[in-house]
Amino acid sequence: MNLGFVGLGSMGHGIASNLVRAGHRVKGFNRTRSKADELEKELEGFRAVGSPAEAARGSDVVFSMLADDAAVEATFLSSEGAAIAGLAPGAVHVSMSTISPAMSTKLETAHRKAGHGYVAAPVLGRPDAAEKAQLVVLAAGAPESIARVKPLLDVVGRKVHVLGDEPKKANVVKLGVNFVLAVMLETLGEAIAMNEEHGIDAKTYLDIANSLLGSKVLEAYGTMIAEDRFRPAGFKVRLGLKDVQLALEAAESVDVPMPLGSVLRDRFIATIAEGKGDLDWSAVARTLPRPNANARARKPQ
Ligand SMILES: NC(=O)c1ccc[n+]([C@@H]2O[C@H](COP(=O)([O-])OP(=O)(O)OC[C@H]3O[C@@H](n4cnc5c(N)ncnc54)[C@H](OP(=O)(O)O)[C@@H]3O)[C@@H](O)[C@H]2O)c1
Known part of the structure; x- marks a missing residue:
């Protein structure tokens, strides 16, 4: 053709x-x-x-x-x-x-x-x-x-x-899938931060988490987060923000609340504000307030 x-x-x-x-x-x-x-x-x-x-x-x-x-x-x-x-x-x-x-x-x-x-x-x-x-x-x-x-x-x-x-139905399903992926990135980021602050490295935590929660998605993104490997971007943070915003709009248009969507929106904006908009969207998992890690990093060795 x-x-x-x-x-x-x-x-x-x-x-x-x-x-x-x-x-x-x-x-x-x-x-x-x-x-x-x-x-x-x-x-x-x-x-x-x-x-x-x-x-x-x-x-x-x-x-x-x-x-x-x-x-x-x-x-x-x-x-x-x-x-x-x-x-x-x-x-x-x-x-x-x-x-x-x-x-x-x-x-x-x-x-x-x-x-x-x-x-x-x-x-x-x-x-x-x-x-x-x-x-x-x-x-x-x-x-x-x-x-x-x-x-x-x-x-x-x-x-x-x-x-x-109805073409739009395909777009709605796509937004629904990406919304869950974004939620997974946020929860991985939170759980890894908690573990690391208690002295458990991300890889150890992920190996154990995967034995119960294991999915290809969790494994692939978990490894990228544990290794801080966000370049080259497969899917950019900026595009991830766009998808979260589209999901929020699509939900609002049918009066469905998406409270986690609002949290994600702010997390993505904060990540972009840190100059990470063109990194892989899994970088959002590393945009959490880490007062202890920051204090340790500042402390002269
Ligand atoms: N990457 C993924 O993992 C993935 C997976 C599933 C779906 N998607 C979706 O697929 C689409 C493309 O994503 P991608 O990762 O290929 O993004 P990308 O590498 O940033 O490519 C975006 C494309 O859009 C063009 N473009 C952007 N703004 C434009 C404008 N105002 N006028 C004309 N062209 C414009 C870009 O042209 P230039 O080259 O000139 O910038 C480029 O061709 C997005 O909707 C994304 O959400 C991505």
Whole structure:
């Protein structure tokens, strides 16, 4: 198929590469052009283009994997050269970014008016999973659009969950999963801090905690926290704050209180205030008041 791809960041790079490797011709746009140019050098079958509209023009399906609502608005709806202007009637937009349910519905409406299909397809999994086509895809949209893009989603993921014909539902599920991950980071940070202040190192605590609470997520993030290893960022703190805020908004819109969400929001803001916005989001677990540790660090040895 002829495909377009908008947003070649940490996640978009792997997803677009896998579509090319599966034999599709992909035209890609990225705001920072060099990332698209590099991919063109790496992969025969990928062509870098100068605007989202160019990526969409002549494409059967255009994918987006962008940071947030503002990036989607700028590249698909409101700028000169927006993708919606280049997409032909009958083509489909697959939106993989973690965006608000409201933005997903706005895209659905705009595409319907233009005669396009629209599928929300946010993903679970980090950039390494994207490179290895091991993502879990949460897809929702009109059945005919889903049927059309399902073979492409199978190329980029190990599992595709179809959540019905209302696109925003896929975005809500994605926010719900990331909310629990963020809560796990906060609780790990609190428990590790308590243990360390009592002289028990993080690794010892984690080995024991994992024997009962063990999950791949806890193990992977626990190790990063214990080793203070937050670079390179798989998923940036800034994007984590965006997801917590989106979860709070989505919950508020249906009168569901999310008290832990408010705690998380402040923890993420405090982490960014410490200059850690571009570190991996597991760095939030190390942004706790540690009066004793700080006092020890200040004490001359
Ligand atoms: N990383 C993960 O583990 C992960 C997992 C699941 C879902 N997600 C979601 O996937 C999406 C992408 O995440 P990522 O980790 O790939 O982030 P990233 O590496 O920061 O990439 C973000 C992409 O959005 C583009 N962008 C940002 N603001 C823009 C704007 N105003 N106009 C046009 N383009 C803009 C960036 O362009 P530039 O290159 O010019 O900055 C880049 O292509 C996010 O919604 C994130 O929440 C991430």
